[in-house]
């Protein structure tokens with residue numbers, strides 16, 4: 001099989017396309033023919049070991065101290081079950097599935113194995129692989145952070161999404177709308193029409209206006225780009241309001257229910273996949289370069305070819 005492989009941290013040039021053996025599923029695993037994946041801010045960060053201070057220490061412990069423990073990056077996949085282990089009961093060959101591999105990575109390859117009880121679920125039949133895969137990274141992160149702030153329990157919540165046009169931000173707008181919130185999105189002028197199209201009720205362009213001067217008060221503020229602080233936003237919160245940022249030490253905890261929710265939203269046409277660019281696996285370096293700019297709108301998809 002083909003895979004994007006790296007043996008040392010560094011610029012996109014450390015990635016090379018290698019031929020590797022197709023993995024064999026153990027008794028509790030499924031073998032997936034991967035049709036699409038994404039390059040996320042997380043992949044780029046790990047490839048470059050881009051973090052500082054305590055975060056860098058934690059990152060080295062997780063992904064490999066001096067060289068990567070997992071030479072194939074990629075945490076999202078959409079594809080078709082090819083083969084199942086002898087004890088697998090929840091999937092069968094031919095099932096359309098999508099999911100996340102977390103710190104196991106391994107999705108930038110044409111085949112992967114995943115434990116049956118891991119973050120993998122059936123993908124809606126009508127959803128295209130590239131669309132399905134594009135909602136996973138940002139969607140799972142947004143669900144995790146917004147649920148931790150108890151959004152589903154707040155009636156007609158007022159929600160402020162800072163950094164509304166990235167992978168996490170575009171999903172966060174749609175999730176907040178799904179739960180009936182009134183959403184204010186902060187993005188640049190170039191992201192205004194995207195935010196509006198995703199359902200944001202009010203939009204503030206950070207390159208034109210200072211969002212900290214907003215008169216409104218919010219139940220929930222999510223910094224979906226990791227560039228803002230609670231201190232900056234404290235006065236914008238209602239008395240019981242909550243602030244969280246994706247940029248700190250807090251991780252988006254993963255549960256299977258989160259992807260099941262994303263699948264349901266796709267099924268009901270309540271979640272619009274936002275795809276900025278699609279690259280073939282062979283152009284994975286280009287994809288990393290683009291994601292590394294920090295300016296992508298939504299998601300960057302990797303398309304797998306099966307000869």
Ligand SMILES: NC(=O)c1ccc[n+]([C@@H]2O[C@H](COP(=O)([O-])OP(=O)(O)OC[C@H]3O[C@@H](n4cnc5c(N)ncnc54)[C@H](OP(=O)(O)O)[C@@H]3O)[C@@H](O)[C@H]2O)c1
Nearest residue numbers: 041163165166167168188225226246250251252294295296
């Ligand atoms: N803690 C966790 O568990 C967790 C999980 C996932 C992701 N993350 C972190 O979350 C962050 C966001 O991830 P992502 O994949 O969504 O990022 P991304 O897609 O790469 O974000 C890019 C977007 O951010 C916008 N942006 C850049 N600077 C901005 C600013 N100052 N204000 C508002 N918007 C701005 C850009 O729009 P413009 O160019 O138009 O400004 C662009 O659309 C990353 O730092 C990632 O590491 C954390």
